[in-house]
Amino acid sequence: MHSSAIFPLFYLPPVSYFSALNDNNFEFILEKEEHFPKQTYRNRARIYSPNGNLDLFIPVIKGSKFHTKVKDVKISYDFKWQRLHWLSIESCYRNSAYFEYYEDEFKPFYENKYDYLFDYNLEIFQWILKQLKKAPALNFTTEYSKEIPGELDFRTKLHFKSPEYTAPAKPYFQVFEDRNGFLPNLSIIDLLFNQGPQAKHYL
Numbered sequence: 452m453h454s455s456a457i458f459p460l461f462y463l464p465p466v467s468y469f470s471a472l473n474d475n476n477f478e479f480i481l482e483k484e485e486h487f488p489k490q491t492y493r494n495r496a497r498i499y500s501p502n503g504n505l506d507l508f509i510p511v512i513k514g515s516k517f518h519t520k521v522k523d524v525k526i527s528y529d530f531k532w533q534r535l536h537w538l539s540i541e542s543c544y545r546n547s548a549y550f551e552y553y554e555d556e557f558k559p560f561y562e563n564k565y566d567y568l569f570d571y572n573l574e575i576f577q578w579i580l581k582q583l584k585k586a587p588a589l590n591f592t593t594e595y596s597k598e599i600p601g602e603l604d605f606r607t608k609l610h611f612k613s614p615e616y617t618a619p620a621k622p623y624f625q626v627f628e629d630r631n632g633f634l635p636n637l638s639i640i641d642l643l644f645n646q647g648p649q650a651k652h653y654l
Contacts, residue, residue, distance in 0.1 A: 455480050456603045457592065460521070460572045462509055463496035463638040466654075468609055469583065471616050473654045477587040482606055483569065484595040486518045487511075492611055493521065494568055496638040500543050503631045507536050511568060524568045537561035540640070547626050549647035553582065557640075579639055583651045623653060 456475045459482050461468060472479060487493065494509040510527040537558065544550040556578065565571035573589075580586065599606075608615040614636075622633040623646055642650045 454603075455590070456605055457482055457599050458605045459485070459491070459493060459609070460569060460576060461492040461496075461609070462494055462568075462572050463498075463507075463575060463640055464492060464579075465497065465609065465611070465636045466639055466642055467614060467617055467636050468492075469579075469639055469654050471605055471609065472587075477585055479587070479605075480590045480592055481573075482595075483520075483522045483591040484593070485521050485606065486595075487521045487524045490612075492609065493572070494524075495611070496640075497611065497636075498540065498543050498638050499625055499627055499631075499634055499641055500539070501627050501630065504634060504637075505539060505543065507539060508532070509536075509568060509571075522567070522569045525566055526564075526568050526571060528564065533561040533564075544626065544640070544644040547644040548624075550644045552647055553643060579643070582643055582648075583654070584648075585651075621653070 456471075456479045458468070458472065458479045494511055496507045498505050498507065510529065510532055512525040512527045540561075541550075560571075560575055560578075565574070577589075605616065617636060620635060622628075622635075623642065625633060625641065625645055628634075639650075642653060646653060
């Protein structure tokens with residue numbers, strides 16, 4: 452029986468992910484042994500574009516095995532998704548208050564290549580934790596278990612279509628809110644680029 456909450460590892464996780472971590476006092480275990488589920492935040496992120504929500508996808512290599520463990524999923528570079536993601540992020544947040552504050556450290560994630568999705572997500576996750584002034588111990592599952600108490604199992608609670616766990620509803624300034632209003636639960640980078648060092652207090 453696990454006493455710590457189990458979290459999946461997402462790409463540029465939504466604000467609700469970090470709110471959930473905060474509610475668990477940043478005591479958690481990252482799921483490394485699950486089979487890779489399609490259409491989740493594990494390889495997608497949602498940001499605020501001039502037209503509203505914009506989803507960014509990381510393409511993955513479809514191997515011969517139908518069930519691939521999330522730690523073994525490889526990133527595909529058949530098209531230049533890193534350039535696309537960076538240009539999208541830059542165009543959406545160039546005018547935000549703190550984009551330039553984070554830019555130099557953040558941009559290398561879109562210049563350096565990573566073989567595995569899990570490794571890529573983990574490095575970004577560690578960078579985000581640093582910006583939020585959090586330094587939790589990072590522990591990982593060593594085997595997959597379904598027998599996790601519901602209140603501790605966040606592997607399906609943070610789905611982008613029908614989340615069981617949602618972010619705080621309190622708004623903060625967003626670059627394009629004059630066009631589309633406040634959009635909740637976007638990627639944590641939306642909060643960081645708009646609120647900067649104050650982002651940690653929002654959670």
